[in-house]
Amino acid sequence: MKRIAILISGSGSNMVALARHLLAGDVARPVLALSNVPGAGGLAKAEALGIETAVVDHRDFAKDRAAFETRLIEVIDAAQPDVICLAGFMRILTPTFINHYAGRMLNIHPSLLPNYKGLHTHARAIEAGDAEAGCSVHEVTAELDGGRVLGQARVPILPGDDEARLAARVLPMEHRLYPMVLDRFLAGERGLLNL
Incomplete structure (x- = not known):
């Protein structure tokens, strides 16, 4: 079964739509809902659906985008996703991050x-x-x-x-x-x- 990580920054309405669809089927499962915003509304919704959640607060990295993305990759890779879905993730990602998931990331x-x-x-x-x-x-x-x-x-x-x-x-x-x-x-x- 395929593993899907979903990245959010806010209420997570698209994450919920994706997760409910996946949970109703037998092809893939949402294995992680990750936000760059502590307390983002979508995190509680993901938890209610039984999805593992994580936060990597971009503000903790003092404008060091490379360090922020290194931490994002560590957390995402620990969940071993096959595909990453950006669903209202409001950070511009660098080529280094994007290339790490080349051909496996949707928005x-x-x-x-x-x-x-x-x-x-x-x-x-x-x-x-x-x-x-x-x-x-x-x-x-x-x-x-x-x-x-x-x-x-x-x-x-x-x-x-x-x-x-x-x-x-x-x-x-x-x-x-x-x-x-x-x-x-x-x-x-x-x-x-x-x-």
Whole structure:
């Protein structure tokens, strides 16, 4: 059975969607939920699901990114994951970290990549006058939000939408898309899934 580590920084809603999906199946198991934020809401949710949790607080490393990532790797590798899923992990990772898990790391991003890499994606889509927004699951590479896109889900941008309204409509699509793409990834499929 495949082993999945999930990295979070906040409430962990995508981690919960992934974990519940995995726990209901017989292909893979969540073996670690790791956060860089002590007290992140997702940690308690992971514990309630019976998933081992860990914290590597980036603030403990006095802006020494290499030391932070060395510790992250130690904790993650101890769980022996086959795949690492970034699920709202709000730290930019260096090529050293990414290369350690090359070909084994996925991320979910709240835009239709390649549009709107980085932050404030929903506001940027509204400001641009786009007709639709959505989310993407992609392989993680050294280019920020630049790896191969494996799945996308779309929602219309409606008149009167603001960032919060649009985000609230995209989030349930994230929760549907990420588990589906992970299943395909574990089965060796690398084609684009569109919802």
